Every structure is written in structure tokens, then in C-alpha cells.
Amino acid sequence: MLYNLLYPLSSEVGIFNVFRYITFRSVWALVTALLITILVGPAFIRFLKRLKFGQVIHEDVEAHMQKAGTPTMGGLLMGFGVLVAVLLWADLTNVYIWLALLVFVGFGIVGLVDDWLKVVKKHNKGLSARAKFAGQVLVAGTAMFLLIEQPAFDTHLAFPFFKALYPDLGWFYLPFAVLVMVGASNGVNLTDGLDGLAIGPSIVAGACFAVFVYVAGHVEIAKYLRIAYVPGMGEVAVFCGALVGAGLGFLWYNAYPAQVFMGDVGSLSIGGSLGFVAVMSKNELILVIVGGLFVVETLSVILQVGYFKFTGGKRIFRMAPLHHHFELKGIPESKIITRFWILSILLALMALSTLKLR
Template identity: 70%
Template structure:
């Protein structure tokens, strides 16, 4: 909004020319979201306690019983910080901004309904897996159907480390990108099991993709680094900046021992938006590297369930997702969290290296 209001006046007031720079606006979107989350966080947590939005803890996770009743649905704090910040600092004439907000809000709405059923209606199962998947799919398909019609957007698929391999998926691109978005959403959701465990890898991933969407939106840099150019994609780095700020603000309250959990309203919206930003940047496959921790956590569940069914009740891990396996081995929660953060940083560095290794 500030860009649309103030930048046209830069011919009169030269200082307003600073609003043309995406980097400037991304930094201030980050700071704005951070300030909002820190300021409203305590009040939101008190409100969640007052309406009894407490987290249900499974009986087989004995170490977490002390966390029962901790307010959940803290993803609302992230949404209330991100959306105003993006609307304030982004170019609102850019359709990619609105599509990103659509995905973020739509996936968040699915998570909100799931959380509402769990904590307000006291139904610990929440939405059925089918209903949750249908909701995520509907939001993703709408966004993707619009995205591929935008001028300059390609349905080709970039393959990390290979500059001359770029198959065109045509209309099969929508099902593929749908898998990317829904998979990312559920991957973050599965990882969200320890204090601060999911939010930091998510912050790291948005930082990396903030760089990638900026590169994709800059014709000169995109050509130099031999990546797909996506007109207007650079503006999505404003959203990534806001996500960094909101994520850091949420971590302020979610760090061990957590005062609030993000709930599905947070994890589904973060993962879905992350998947969509990867699609906008034309780095869909790279998401498996950037979000390597989410992939590992998801695979641990898939392998555990598959092996359990095949062997009639045997298990590979003591418990899935993987972070619970290490907990049951006696590793302190704080140590698991920090080590998983380190792994996320390493994955991010490998992903960034692909800008030159091709």
C-alpha cells in the first residue's frame, strides 16, 4: 500500500524513491511483522487461555504431559502479523502477492477449522484426513489455475544442478505443483511437535526462497544465474520478509518452554505458503532440499506406518515422527530441537549453492 501511495510521488519528493527497492520494503515488512507479533502476542495468548484453547497431548507421549493445556492456535499470531505487513509494504497491483496471500489464508482456514473442532468442540480427531486434503486441494488448485495463466509464467520444471534439463509439464504441472504445496503443508504440520522445532526451519526456508523469488523476478540476475525468470516474482520476497519477522516474533513465545503452540492454523498455512513460494520461484524440486528436515520427518511417518502394516505390528522407530523417536531414546528436547535446526541450516546452504552449481 505504501508503495502504491508514495512511490508515484517520488518525482516530487526524491526521498520516496527508496520505495522502489524490493530489498528495502522486504526488510521493513520483516520489522513490521516482528513488532506486531511481539506487541500483540501476550494479549493473544491470554485470550487463547481465556477461551480454553489448550493443546491436547497424546497419552503415549509421556514427556509432554506437562504441556497439556498450553494454548494452541498460535498460528493466528503469525497471520495477524504477516497479512497487515504484506498489505502495507507490497505492491498491491502485483497478482502474485494476492495469490500468495490466498494460499496462506486458505490453508490457514483449513487448519483453523481443524483446530476449532479439536479445542473448542473437544473432538481430538479434528477434521478427517479426507476433509483436510480436499480443503487444501481446493485452495491450491484455484491459486495454481490462476498462476499458470499469468504472462511470462512457464510450466517447465527446473531441475537443481542441471541447467539444460527443464521438461515442460503443460497441464500436468497443476497436479505436480498441487503435490508440492499439499506435501509441504503436511510436512510442516508433522514437524510441529516440539517447542520451536517447526518455526525455525520454516524461517530458514522462507529466507532461502526470499532470495530465489528475488532472483527469479530480476531479469538481469536471472539470466546471469541461468534460472527461470518470472515477471513480478521479486515482489513475493516482501511476503517472505514478513514471514521471517512473524516467525521470529512467534519464536519469542514458542521457544522452549513454549507459551503457545502454532496449531494446524499455523503449520498448514506456513507449509502451504512455502510450497507456493517455491512454485512461484520455479524451484519446486529444490523445496525437497530446502525443506529437507520436513521431508525426513514425513518419510519417517510413511516408513513407520508402512513397515507396521507389512510386519503386523513391528516398528522401525520407537515413535514417529522422527523427533519423538529421539525423545524416547532419552535425548533432551532442547538438544533435539537445536540439532534439527542445525540440519535445516545445512540443507539451506546446499540449496543456495545450486545458484552456482549448474
Template identity: 55%
Template sequence: MLFNLLAPLADEFAVFNLFRYLTFRTGGATLTALLVAFVLGPRLIAWLKTKQKKGQPIRSDGPQSHLLTKQGTPTMGGFLILIGLVVSVLLWADLSSGYVWAVTTVTLGFGLIGFADDYLKVSKVNPKGVPGKLKLLLEIVVATGAVVWIVMLTTPDHSTALAIPFFKNLLIQLGWFFVPVAVFVIVGAGNAVNLTDGLDGLAIVPVMIAAGAFGIIVYLVGNFRFADYLQIHHVAGAGELAVFCGALVGAGLGFLWFNAPPAMVFMGDTGSLALGGALGAIAVAVKHELVLAIIGGLFVLETVSVVVQVISFKLTGKRVFRMAPLHHHFEQKGWSEPTVVIRFWIIAVVLALIGLSTLKLR
């Protein structure tokens, strides 16, 4: 909004020239989202507590310690992230950018699906929530609409192509088969972050790390000169998503203030599905779908641990891990919750650095 209103006045008032700089608006988006979360956080948490007398239902088949330490903690804290994110994006982004609207649509769409799941869990005091097949179907519908939108926004030579990291400008043309591939990326990212969100602060920091890494990527991909220098594909207009990434980092930091151990609020599916879907949509928009699997490798590991556990138990009756997802396995081995969380954060940082290295190692 500020860009659309003030940037045209830059020729008359030099100070407004700042709003033409993507880096300035990204910084402004980060700080705005952070401040919104700080201001609204206490009020939102207090309101959630009045509405959720018993807090988020704790899985009976999870770690027994959680029944004592996490009982009564309210969920749906993802609202705090989404409010800060959306307000900041509307304020600082170029609202004529289709990429911004497409990614925001996925974020809010997945957030609504997550809210329905959280609401059923809290109102029915049942940890199952929305039936899995129905939730997956709704996610696919939202993701498909966003992918078609992104394809229409992107130039024909890139629109339905899959980029291969570590190779200069290598794009594999998939035709319309690209749509289900991209939908899988978005839906998979949403559910992978959802599976990771099991300990205080475990999911939000890797999400911020991934958002920060993609903030760099979208800025470079959206700038023709930098893209040409690095010999990566240029996606015109996608650089505006740097503002979205900055807002996501700021909103995440604000949420972490209240989610740090011991958590005052959980993000719930309202937050985890929305954040994962946002990362997936950003990766699709800038043709870095495979790089997301590297930068978000922690989420991939958590998901794979669940898949392996289920397959192994159904086929052999034996479990590979003491408990899935993977973070619970290490809890069962005797690691304290802060130890698991901080070590997983370290892994997320390393994976993000490896993902960023693909920009130059070609």
C-alpha cells in the same frame, strides 16, 4: 500499499524513491511483522487462554512427558503469525502483484482449514479434529485454484514447466500435468510442516530458514540481470514475493519469542498448515519446486518417517522408529527436547545452504 501510494511520488520527493527498492521494502516488512507480533502476542495468548480452558489436547499415544509438560498450553498461535504476516504484506508489497495475492490466498486458505481443525480439537477436547480426508480435499481445492492462478500469471514458456536444479535453464514441459504436480508440492509442504510441529520451536525456525532462503531465490529469479548472470530462469514479477518472505521471517521471529521452550502458545494447524502451504506456493511461483525438497529437507524427513512407520507396521507388524514423526524417535532414545530442536535447526541451516548452492552449481 506504501509502494502503490508513495513510489509514484518519487519523481517529486526523492525520499519516496526508497519505496521503489525491493530490499528496503523487504526489510520494512520483516520489522513490521515482528513488531505486530510483539505487540499483539501477550494479548492474543491471554485471550486464547480464556477461550481454551484445557489448552491443546495432548496425544495419548505421544511421549508421556508431554502429558505433564505441555498440558494446558493454548493452541491457535498461528493467528499471531498470520496477522503479522498479512498486515506487513498489505503494507509493504506491491498490491498489483498477482503472485503476492496467489501466495497469500494459499496461506489464508490453509490457515482457515487449520483453524477449523484446531477449533474442533479444542471445543471437543479431541486431538483428531477435522477428518483427514475432508481436510486433504479442502487443501487440494485451495491449492488447485492457486496453481491455476499462478500458471495464468507466468509466461507461456515457463507456466507449466518443471525446473531441474543443477542444470542451466533446464525446464521439463509437463503441460497441464503440471497442475497436479504443483498441487502435490503445496499440499505436501503444508502437511510436512504440520507433522514437524511437535516440539517447542521445532517447526517455526526451519520455516524461517526456508523463507529466508527463498527470499534470496525469489529476489534473484525476479531480477532479469541476476537471473541471466546465474543462468537460471527468470520469472517476471516474482521478485515481489521477497517482501512476503521477509514478512514471514519477521512474523516467525515474533512468534518464536512466545513459542521458545517452555512454549506459552502452540502454533497449531492454524499456523503449520498455512506456513507450509505458503512455502509450497512460493516454490511453485518461482519454479523451484524441487529445490524446496532440499531446503525443506527436514520437513521431508519428518514426513518420510511417518510414511515408513505406517507402511512397515501394516505390512510386518514392526516399527522402524521408536515413535514417529522422527523428532519423537530421538526423544524416545533419551535426547532432551532442546537437544532435538537445536540439532534439527542445524540440519535445516545446512539443507538451506545446499539448496541455495543450486543457484550457482549448474
């Protein structure tokens, strides 16, 4: 909004020329979302407590029982910060911004319904797995159909480390991209089991993809690095900046010991958005590296369930997702969180290094 209102006046007021720089607006989107979540946070947490929107604990980890009743649905706070920051600092004529917001809000609504059923309606399991999956596919499929219809976007799949391998998947790209988005969404959701565990790697991934989308939308840098150029994609860096800022502000209250949990409304919207940003910027497979922590957490659940059924009751891990396995081995929660954060930073650096290795 500020860009659309003030940049046209730059010919008369020179200082408004700074609004043409995506990096400037991305930084201020980050700062805006950060300040909103930190300043609004205390009142929002009190509001959740007053409504008795407390987390219900069902896990078999004794140490978690003391967390019962901690306010949840904190993802609404992040969502507010992201929306305000993006609407203020992004170029609202850019279609990719609106598609990113569609995914962010759409996945958030699916998570909100799930949280509402669990917390307010006291429906222990919330949405059924089938209903949640259907909601995610509906949002992802709608966004992808609109994205593929954009003239500047193509359905080629980029392979990191293999510059010449760039196959066109055609309409098969749509179900593939939907799978990426739904998988990323559920990956963040499964990782959200310890205080600050999911939001830390999400912040790192958001910052990493801010670089990727900026590069993908810059014709000269994209040409130099031999990566797919997507006109207008650089503007999505503003969305990524807002996501990082809101995540940092939320972490202020979600850090161990947490004062509020993000709930599915937060984890599903963040994961779905990261998956969509990866697809838009033609970094679908890089997401496996950037979000490697989410991938491992998801695989631990798949392996645990599969092995349990195949062997008739045996387990690979003491408990899945993987972070609970380490908890039951006696590793303190704060140490698990910190180590997972370190791993997510290392994975992001590895992903960024691929910019020169394609």
C-alpha cells in the same frame, strides 16, 4: 499500500524513492511483522487462555503431558502479522502477492477448522484426514489454476544441477504443483511436535526463498545465473520477509518451554505458502533440499506406518515422526530442537549453493 501511495510521489519528495527497492520493503515487512507479533503476543496469549483454547495432548511421550492446556492456535497471531506487513509494504498491483496471500489464508482456514473442532468442539481428531486433504487440494488447485493462467508464468519444470533439462509438463504441471504444496503443508504440520521445532526451519526456509524469488524476478541476475526468469516474481520477497518476521516474533513465545503453540492454522498455512513460493519461483525440486527436515519427518511417518502394516506390528522407529524417536531415546527436547535447527540451516545453505551449480 505504502508503495502504491508514496512511490508515485518520489519525483517530488526524493526520500520516497526508497520504496522502489524490493530489498528495502522486504526488510521492513520483516521488521513490521516481527514487531506486531511480539507486541500483540502477550495479549493474544491471555485471550487464548481466557477462552481455554488449550492444546490437547494425545502422544505417548510422558514428558509432553505437562504441556496439556498450553494455548494453541498461535498461527492466528502469525497470520495477523503477515497480512498487515504485506498489505503495508508490498506492491498491491502485483498478482503474485495476492496469490501468495490466497494460499496463506486458504491453508490457514483449513487448519483453523481443524483446530476449532479439536479444541472448541472437543472432537479429538479434528477434521478427518480425507476432509483436511480435500481442503488443501481445493486451495492449492485454485491457486495453481490462477497461476498457470498468468501470461508470464510457464509450466516448465527446472532441475537443479542440470541446466539443459527443462521439460514442459503442460497441464500435468497443475497436479504436480498441488502435490508439492500439499506435501509441504503436511510436512510442516508433522514436524510441529516440539517447542519451536517447526517454526525454526520455517524461518530458515522463508529467508532462503526470499533470495530465490528475488533472483527469479531480476532479469539480469536470472540471466547471469541461468535460472528461470519470472517477471514480477521479485515482489514475493516482501511476502517472504513478512513470513520470516512473523515467524521470529512467534518464536519469541514458542521457544522452549513454549507459551503458545501454532496449531494447524499456523503449520498448514506456512507449509502451503512455502510450497507455493517454491512453485512460483520455479524452484519446485529445490524445496526438497530447503525443506529437507520436513521431508525426513514425513518419510519417517510413511515408513513407520508402511512397515508396521507390512510386518504385522513391527516398527522401524520407537515412535514417528522422527523427533519423537529421539525423545524416547532419552535425548532432551531442547537438544533435539537445536540440532534440527542446525540441520535446517545447513540444508538452506546447500540449496543456495545450487544457484551457481545449475
